[in-house]
Amino acid sequence: MKNIKYDFKTVIDRRNTNSMKWDYFGDELPMWVADMDFKVAPAIQEAILKRINHPVYGYTIVPDELFDSYIGWWDRRYGFKMSKENMLYSIGIMPSISSIIRCLTDDGDEILIQSPVYHVFFHVIEENNRKVVENQLVYENGKYSIDFNDLEDKLSKVKMMILCNPHNPIGKLWSKEDLARIGDLCSKHDVILVSDEIHCDLTDNGLKYNPFELSSNNKNTITCLSPSKSFNIAGFKSSIVHTKNKEFLESIETQMHIDNSDSCNVFASIAVIAAYNESEEWLDGLKYVLFENRSFVKKYLEEELPMIKLVESDATYLLWLDCSGLKMPSRELSDFLRKKQGLFLSPGVEFGQNGDDFLRMNIACPEKLLKDGLKRLKDGINDLNTVNKVLH
Missing domain, CATH: 3.40.640.10 (Type I PLP-dependent aspartate aminotransferase-like (Major domain))
Known part of the structure; x- marks a missing residue:
């Protein structure tokens, strides 16, 4: 891990700050709207x-x-x-x-x-x-x-x-x-x-x-x-x-x-x-952290959730997850994960009908929150598999 002088690890409590991300939808882990959960650059x-x-x-x-x-x-x-x-x-x-x-x-x-x-x-x-x-x-x-x-x-x-x-x-x-x-x-x-x-x-x-x-x-x-x-x-x-x-x-x-x-x-x-x-040095540190977060997600999906594929990308802190293997409309899948695990990911259909096999995940957050989100995603998919077995 590269030595970075800025703090990208501390989890900041953003609730009760009129945050669109953290206060608008109640007690959930929000990994949807495109803002970050890191401390702002000191300058x-x-x-x-x-x-x-x-x-x-x-x-x-x-x-x-x-x-x-x-x-x-x-x-x-x-x-x-x-x-x-x-x-x-x-x-x-x-x-x-x-x-x-x-x-x-x-x-x-x-x-x-x-x-x-x-x-x-x-x-x-x-x-x-x-x-x-x-x-x-x-x-x-x-x-x-x-x-x-x-x-x-x-x-x-x-x-x-x-x-x-x-x-x-x-x-x-x-x-x-x-x-x-x-x-x-x-x-x-x-x-x-x-x-x-x-x-x-x-x-x-x-x-x-x-x-x-x-x-x-x-x-x-x-x-x-x-x-x-x-x-x-x-x-x-x-x-x-x-x-x-x-x-x-x-x-x-x-x-x-x-x-x-x-x-x-x-x-x-x-x-x-x-x-x-x-704040140029701060941004360069942020970019390294985002790359590490994306690499962590890629490895996690490959090892724990191989039915979900990470679409190759080289920019932004927003990941595009190919969930076509689950054969479930993205809004239904997003709603299921929110209801069962309190994990809020954006349904791909919001970005066009040809996005309906996907979810969007915001990874601009400290490692602790990222791991929490991935665990909820895994538990949610396990819940989904259980439900499907019962129904079929």
């Missing part, structure tokens, strides 16, 4: 405490230092050079995408997503009176790939595509070749490409994600970025939109102002700046 907490000591918490502006922190981070780690003139502040990636949909598409327009994919993509499209078009990812021999023939056919009919890079829930790092091909097809069919890259920092050590804007010459590209997953600061509600398309930028800026999604709370910029400028 972030120290920066917040320093601001708290000033006794006035009024309206605040977005400082240049926030944009500079994004620019420095993406240049330093990924060679992606951004400029402040191409960036807009927003309270979150999904509010940004909602605004982008409203200002760059019309009621009834079709928007393409690649399922199984983050379930809120479905909601944000449908709730804005647009239509979902699915380019279903191909699952063969435990790996996912893109059906490019189907993708091109559908891009010829849609107005916009929302890309997930890296992909949630399958943990796929898209290659430069895949991204370039997507960009070429979007250019060919005049499709606006919106790339959600919120999980980009959470790759295995030694691997780096490929920013879409570095992988494609597509001129109609909009990138959405945030430190909320990488540093577990989603509660501060902070993100940016980046595009070199000035017409898009002006339209999005106007729409976000109309939607009141362009304001900054008093602590958000402080947290972001401390994350990007002072």
